[in-house]
Amino acid sequence: MPASPTPVAPVRSLDEWVAENVELLQPDRVVWIDGSRAQLDALLHDMVEEGRIIRLNPEHRPYSFLARSDPDDVARVEARTFICSEREEDAGPTNNWREPEAMREELRGLFAGAMRGRTMYVLPFSMGPVGGALSRYGVQLTDSAYVVASMSIMTRVGDAVLERIRAGARWVPALHSVGAPLEPGDEDVAWPSNPVKYICHFPETREIVSFGSAYGGNAILAKKSFALRIASVMARDEGWLAEHMLLLRVTDPRGRRFHIAAAFPSACGKTNFAMLRSALPGWQVETLGDDIAWLAPGSDGRLRAINPEAGFFGVAPGTGPDTNPTAIDTLWGNTIFTNVALREDGDVWWEGLTKTPPAGLTDWRGEPWTPDAGRPAAHPNSRFTVAASQCPSIAPDWDDPNGVPIDAIIFGGRRATNVPLVVEARDWEHGVFLGATIASERTAAAEGELGELRRDPFAMLPFCGYNMADYMQHWLDVGTRLRRTGGVPGVYQVNWFRKDADGKWLWPGFGENGRVLAWIVERIAGEAPASDTPLGRIPAVGTIDYRAAGVGDADWQELFRVDAPALLAEADDTEAFLDRFGDKLPEAVRRQLAALRERLGAPRRAGKKAVA
Structure with a gap:
């Protein structure tokens, strides 16, 4: 480093x-x-x-506090x-x-x-x-x-x-x-x-x-x-790289350790993934960081990463025992809450913490609240601030100054259409293209059409301190350096949010995401087969036990369906976004977009052939 x-x-x-x-x-x-x-x-x-601030009831939240912001100072x-x-x-x-x-x-x-x-x-x-x-x-x-x-x-x-x-x-x-x-x-x-x-x-x-x-x-x-x-x-x-990424460690049933860095825009399940409890027996996931990672080539030629923070500053609403039990266990005490609701007994509450709100709540503005109030009890951007060391899933060496070697980088967005459950990039350049084109859909898409996309390259759009085109080139340059030492991580894209034509989720998410993570790890180890598609490599038939996750055959196929007309329409939208960067956009990114169009424009859909 x-x-x-x-x-x-x-x-x-x-x-x-x-x-x-x-x-x-x-x-x-x-x-x-x-x-x-x-x-x-x-x-x-x-x-x-x-x-x-308000000191919370120590019987419920020892040494914890509630702050209420000015209503015009919430984000x-x-x-x-x-x-x-x-x-x-x-x-x-x-x-x-x-x-x-x-x-x-x-x-x-x-x-x-x-x-x-x-x-x-x-x-x-x-x-x-x-x-x-x-x-x-x-x-x-x-x-x-x-x-x-x-x-x-x-x-x-x-x-x-x-x-x-x-x-x-x-x-x-x-x-x-x-x-x-x-x-x-x-x-x-x-x-x-x-x-x-x-x-x-x-x-x-x-x-x-x-x-x-x-x-x-x-x-x-x-x-x-x-x-x-x-x-x-x-x-x-x-x-080196300063990234809006979580860090986690995966230990497989054989005791082998793998380290993953993953970038997700807001509202895409980032904290839940950082604190994943895998549904797969024998697989352990440990948290190294939930939001920011600094990655640098190490003396061994591999990309190594640290979590530069010492705590979590998480969004409270939507965090509950069903969605992120690890986070709930983390917040037992020693926590500063901001803009959540206050219970009569001196504890806190927010939407998603329990299915039924308790009686007698005081909302984030300090006003009495009932379910009929027509407004949320906790502000949608209400927060908790808590030490990382308090997280039950935190790795014992999470703050090792030498960091951990990164085996894979994952990019994810919130997509109802087009993006498969998981896809492996063909190489680093293709992986940079996947990161550069991360997006989430603001609106639902009609069949064969594209919903409005919120672009967020590398999940860094609000946070990059210089020209994003130069940032993409920097990623390419880091990859060139890593290739010289043989330390290039695999790059993957995931999408937990694909829906069917009726708007139903196709994948259960949460702990079942551990099955996707296991396939990624086995790909890194050179053990899991994959099939080639125009978008990249996907799990070969039989490599993920999706039925054990409650997913039927038809839904599994839909999770990976390649809709060429819709993807070509998205390629046009991608080009319009990338054109904003003018001549600064790296040629490699344009080359990847052209290659995608070529693969999608073949006379017939490319067959799925096994690759090593």
């Missing part, structure tokens, strides 16, 4: 940076976060006393998220761009005096285990105690990181304010924020500036802002 980051523009010393921002933001006091349990406990105690604000690269073309057509100096000037005006009446917290943090070869450091300044508490779960914080920075380690400056100064006599609110919001990234200088929001994705700057947007630029420059 890369031993040190590529040098960038010199950064002033940490103390100088803090002093400059104290002068600009004018906080009442400055608190350095040391990472101790005592300091965090005191912070949470003060938040409860001030009415910012990432993508329209106010900017990549402020020196050149607009480096941001690309899928990012919002602002000229960096003009943006800095506007931000300076917003931040002037923004912390008056508040505390500035100085939060040194590490993405990845402190001292790891692929770990990177940052320092966030914030006036939100909620952010400090959340970052203390999601990252490694405190003096151990500060020592590294003071010893000369490079670090990413991350400045955040809720933008709600308090003048003498002003009454504070539980969740301060500002109607004006900016989340800005400066790739060349590796800086992040966020104003106006206290919501996790906008304010916990170690997560999407650092670990993906800025880290993707660092990875491009240093020869």
